[in-house]
Amino acid sequence: MSLAIFDLDNTLIADDSDYLWGQFLVDQGIVDKTYYETANLKFYQEYKQGTLDIVEFLHFSLKPLADNDPAQLEAWRAQFIRDIITPILLQPAHELIARHKAQGDTLLVITATNRFVTEPIVNLYGIENLLATPPECVDGKYTGHFIGIPCFQNGKVELLKEWLLNSSETLAGSWFYSDSHNDLPLLQLVDHPVAVDPDEKLSAFAQENNWPIISLRQDTMPDEHFHK
Secondary structure (H helix, E strand, O other), X not given: OOEEEEOOEOOOEOOOHHHHHHHHHHHOOXXXXXXXXXXXXXXXXXXXXXXXXXXXXXXXXXXXXXOOOHHHHHHHHHHXXXXXXXXXXXXXXXXXXXXXXXXXXXXXXXXXXXXXXXXXXXXXXXXXXXEXXXXXXXXXXXXXXXXXXXXXXXXXXXXXXXXXXXXXXXXXXXXXXXXXXXXXXXXXXXXXXXXXXXXHHHHHHHHHOOOOEEOOOOOOOOHHHOOO
């Protein structure tokens, strides 16, 4: 029994939920189209390039939470999950998760996308443990700020180590599945790093270090892709 850790965006789902949530807000007329769409794309490109200022991005992405009623936000989120996220869930991801559960492994998602967006997505995969940046909430209303260390790059490592201190889990025999070079600090920490439909930088690094490279974008995941 080991700890199996998963990135979320472009790993367990076939797109980026942070970016898609921003586009959903634009499409619904909840935010200013010209400004928000341009900024959302800029931040996404910076993320892919590895140059994202995560604090600046979080202030941008959490502002709509502060600008709207929490009950309305939850209704919009439910619509977003149903219409945008459900179609990009991946059957091979379900199969991979099931295989780790069958082994008795503990499952954990670690994602740079904030907890408001990601918690219901992770629930759809039946994973109980989630590390994601929590939006600050005061007197039942979001403030637009966040709590603690942003769950991004080295922040993922710090938050995982903190989580491990409060659990019975260890990194012995641990797995981490990710698509992004932004996750190299955590990928290098676990015993079994796996590149999943990786970006160009991660693909090159994985090949140089003989890490498994798998795809979850097929109809099913062949048995030989599960290295246990």
